[in-house]
Amino acid sequence: MCDSCGCHIADDEKNTRIVDVHESLLAANTKQANENKHHFESMGAVAINLISSPGSGKTTLLEHTIQRLRNEFKIAVIEGDIETERDADRIRKQGAPAVQITTGGACHLDARLVHKGLHQLQHESEMEKFDIIFIENVGNLVCPATFDLGEHERIVLISVPEGSDKPAKYPKAFTSSQGFLITKVDLLPYFDFSLEEAESEALKLNPKLKILELSSTTEKGFEDWLDYLRQLVEK
Amino acid sequence: MHEFSLAQGLFNQLLQLADTHQAEKIVIVRVEIGRLSGIVVDSFSFGFEILARENELTRTAILDITVIEPDYSCLDCRTVYTPTKGDEGHCPQCGSAGYALTGGDDLILTQVEME
Numbered sequence: 001m002c003d004s005c006g007c008h009i010a011d012d013e014k015n016t017r018i019v020d021v022h023e024s025l026l027a028a029n030t031k032q033a034n035e036n037k038h039h040f041e042s043m044g045a046v047a048i049n050l051i052s053s054p055g056s057g058k059t060t061l062l063e064h065t066i067q068r069l070r071n072e073f074k075i076a077v078i079e080g081d082i083e084t085e086r087d088a089d090r091i092r093k094q095g096a097p098a099v100q101i102t103t104g105g106a107c108h109l110d111a112r113l114v115h116k117g118l119h120q121l122q123h124e125s126e127m128e129k130f131d132i133i134f135i136e137n138v139g140n141l142v143c144p145a146t147f148d149l150g151e152h153e154r155i156v157l158i159s160v161p162e163g164s165d166k167p168a169k170y171p172k173a174f175t176s177s178q179g180f181l182i183t184k185v186d187l188l189p190y191f192d193f194s195l196e197e198a199e200s201e202a203l204k205l206n207p208k209l210k211i212l213e214l215s216s217t218t219e220k221g222f223e224d225w226l227d228y229l230r231q232l233v234e235k
Numbered sequence: 236m237h238e239f240s241l242a243q244g245l246f247n248q249l250l251q252l253a254d255t256h257q258a259e260k261i262v263i264v265r266v267e268i269g270r271l272s273g274i275v276v277d278s279f280s281f282g283f284e285i286l287a288r289e290n291e292l293t294r295t296a297i298l299d300i301t302v303i304e305p306d307y308s309c310l311d312c313r314t315v316y317t318p319t320k321g322d323e324g325h326c327p328q329c330g331s332a333g334y335a336l337t338g339g340d341d342l343i344l345t346q347v348e349m350e
Binding site for chain 1: 237240241244245248252256258262266271272273274310332333334335336340341342343344345346347348349350
C-alpha cells in the first residue's frame with residue numbers, strides 16, 4: 001500500500017510480493033518428536049510423558065513405581081526441572097538410571113531437550129535397552145501440553161489438594177493426554193475434592209481418557225496403575 | 236512463557252524468507268493460532284513486536300493473527316458444530332453433551348507480504 005495516501009496503485013512499483021507459506025511453527029518440534037519416537041522404539045522402550053502442576057506427586061509416583069516394578073522391567077527416567085538434580089537423585093536412589101535436564105528457566109520440555117536427554121541416558125547408563133522410559137516434565141499444567149516429545153503415552157496428574165476444578169480450567173492438558181491419574185486420594189477426607197466432578201469434566205474434554213485414582217504413599221489403587229503400565233509395555 | 240521462543244522461531248523463518256525472495260521489507264505477516272494450541276495471542280504478539288523492532292527488515296511489519304476455533308463433533312449424532320457462547324458443549328442438533336474436539340491446536344505461518 002502507498003505510504004502517503006493509502007491507495008493500492010503504488011503496489012507494483014514497490015514490487016510487493018505475497019508469499020504463501022502455510023507452515024506450522026510447531027513443525028520443527030514435531031519433526032524432532034517423531035525422531036525421538038523412533039529412538040525410543042529402537043531402545044525397545046515405551047515412553048511416557050508425565051505432566052502436572054508442581055507438587056502433585058510425579059516423583060513420588062515414580063519412586064514407588066520403580067520399587068514395585070524393578071524386578072519386572074528395565075525402567076529409566078528423564079527428569080525435567082528448571083533447576084537442581086534433586087529429582088534425578090531421588091530416582092537413582094531407587095536403582096533406576098536417571099538423567100536430569102535443567103531447562104534454566106523454560107517452563108516445559110521440548111523435543112530437542114528430550115533428544116539430548118536420551119543420548120545422555122544411553123551414555124551414562126551404558127545400557128542400550130529399556131522397557132519403560134518415563135519423562136517427568138517440568139511442573140506446569142499449561143505449557144508442556146503444547147509440546148510433543150515423541151512419547152507413546154501422555155499422562156496428566158491432578159492431586160487431591162489441587163482441587164477437582166482443574167480439568168475444566170486446564171483443558172489442553174486433558175485433551176492431549178491418554179491417561180489421567182488422580183493422586184493423593186488418601187487425603188480425600190481432608191479436602192473438598194469431588195472425584196465425580198474431576199472425572200466427568202475430564203471425560204467431557206476427552207471421552208477416551210483412562211482415569212485412575214491412587215495414592216503413592218499408601219499404594220491404594222496402585223495395582224491398577226501397574227497393570228496400566230504392563231499393558232503399555234505389551235503394546 | 237513459551238510464546239517468546241515461538242515468536243523467535245517465526246522471526247528466524249521471516250529472515251530466511253526475505254533472503255530467499257530478496258525482499259527489503261516485511262510488510263504483513265499472517266499467522267493462524269488455534270484456540271487449543273496453548274499459545275497466548277497477546278504474549279505472542281508482544282514477543283514478535285520486541286524482536287521485530289530489532290531488525291530493519293521487520294521494524295514496521297504488521298502481525299495479523301487469526302484465531303482458529305476447533306471443530307466440535309457430537310459423539311451421539313456425529314454433527315460437526317461450532318458452539319455458541321454460553322452453551323459450550325451441547326450439540327445444537329440433539330442436545331448431547333458428549334463431543335470430540337479436532338483442530339484448532341496449531342500455530343501456522345500462512346502468508347507473508349514483503350517488498
